[in-house]
Amino acid sequence: DTEVTQTPKHLVMGMTNKKSLKCEQHMGHRAMYWYKQKAKKPPELMFVYSYEKLSINESVPSRFSPECPNSSLLNLHLHALQPEDSALYLCASSQRMNTEAFFGQGTRLTVV
Amino acid sequence: SQQGEEDPQALSIQEGENATMNCSYKTSINNLQWYRQNSGRGLVHLILIRSNEREKHSGRLRVTLDTSKKSSSLLITASRAADTASYFCATVYYNQGGKLIFGQGTELSVKP
Numbered sequence: 001d002t003e004v005t006q007t008p009k010h011l012v013m014g015m016t017n018k019k020s021l022k023c024e025q026h027m028g029h030r031a032m033y034w035y036k037q038k039a040k041k042p043p044e045l046m047f048v049y050s051y052e053k054l055s056i057n058e059s060v061p062s063r064f065s066p067e068c069p070n071s072s073l074l075n076l077h078l079h080a081l082q083p084e085d086s087a088l089y090l091c092a093s094s095q096r097m098n099t100e101a102f103f104g105q106g107t108r109l110t111v112v
Numbered sequence: 113s114q115q116g117e118e119d120p121q122a123l124s125i126q127e128g129e130n131a132t133m134n135c136s137y138k139t140s141i142n143n144l145q146w147y148r149q150n151s152g153r154g155l156v157h158l159i160l161i162r163s164n165e166r167e168k169h170s171g172r173l174r175v176t177l178d179t180s181k182k183s184s185s186l187l188i189t190a191s192r193a194a195d196t197a198s199y200f201c202a203t204v205y206y207n208q209g210g211k212l213i214f215g216q217g218t219e220l221s222v223k224p
Contacts, residue, residue, distance in 0.1 A: 004154075033212070042115070042200055042214035043155070056209055090154060097210030098142050103154040 006091050006104035014112055015081060021107045023074040023091030031055075031097045032074040034066060035090040037106070043090055049074060050097055081111045116203055116215035124221040131188040133218040135201030136181075142204040144177060145212070146186050149198045158186070158199075191222045 004025045013019050023032065031050050035043035048056035049068040057066075063085075065077040074091055088108050092101040116137040125131055137144065143162045147155040159175045161168045161184065168175045174187040188195055201215040 031210075042217050045211055045213065048211065050210075056211060058211075088152065092155075092212075098204050100145060100157045100160050101155075101212055102157065103147075105154040106152075108152070 004091055004093055004102050004104035006089075006107050008107060009105065010108050010110075012110045012112060013078065013081065015083070017081075018077070018079045020078065021076040021089055021091075021109075023076075023093075023104055024072055025093040025102070026072055027093065027095075027102065028071075029093035029095050029102070030071060031094045031099075032068060033092040033094075033101065034074070034076050035092065037088045037090055047076075048097065055097070078109075081109075083111050085109065086111045115213055116201055118199075118201060118215040118218050120218060121216065122219045122221070124223065125191060127191060127193055127222055127224050129191055129222075131191050131195070131220055131222070133186045133199050133201075133220070135184045135186070135215050137184075137201075137203045137215075138182065138205075140206045141179075142206050142210075144175075144184050145202045145204070146173075146175060146184075147200045147202060147214075149200065149217075151197075155200065188220075191220075193222050193224045196220060196222045 034046040037043045046060045047066040052068045067075040088106045090106045092103045094101045145160045146158040149155045161177045172189045177184045198217045200217045
């Protein structure tokens with residue numbers, strides 16, 4: 001299984017809602033990533049987990065809260081988002097940091 | 113910002129022609145990776161080249177790395193319409209804790 005699965009594929013949420021994005025991989029990878037991508041732009045790194053510990057937080061606002069419950073799962077909890085947070089959110093995993101990353105298909109988030 | 117630059121930003125060629133994309137980066141790297149992204153979907157890893165390597169091949173893809181010029185190039189030979197996508201280089205810098213940082217990308221259009 002060489003897939004990274006993200007759910008949901010699409011999400012529309014209001015500015016007062018709380019929602020979560022989920023990401024799962026069964027490749028035994030020990031590094032997992034969240035990226036945010038706006039249209040016509042490159043992916044921007046948000047968070048990195050290495051061996052289930054938060055390794056990198058790219059100064060992301062606290063309305064985004066990552067969680068890594070185990071080595072296969074990565075969540076991104078969303079609360080009180082702004083319309084400018086609308087984007088494609090990509091999850092990725094790699095065997096460890098510094099190696100090739102496998103990406104999920106992303107969650108297209110719209111904040112209204 | 114550690115983001116690299118890519119050129120050209122957009123490239124349009126005919127099927128059967130070769131496509132060359134260039135990437136420049138800023139400081140010493142651990143490795144450099146190339147990814148493809150079809151419209152609005154997840155990224156697919158193409159090739160990883162380490163800082164001590166100069167050239168790598170994978171099928172119709174050829175990647176070169178010149179650490180003295182801090183640049184890399186991706187050559188796609190005998191292009192096909194299915195190669196139409198955005199191509200990103202991504203660097204893992206030595207002093208950045210293993211972050212995978214994406215360049216601005218090149219939008220390739222291959223016309224049948």
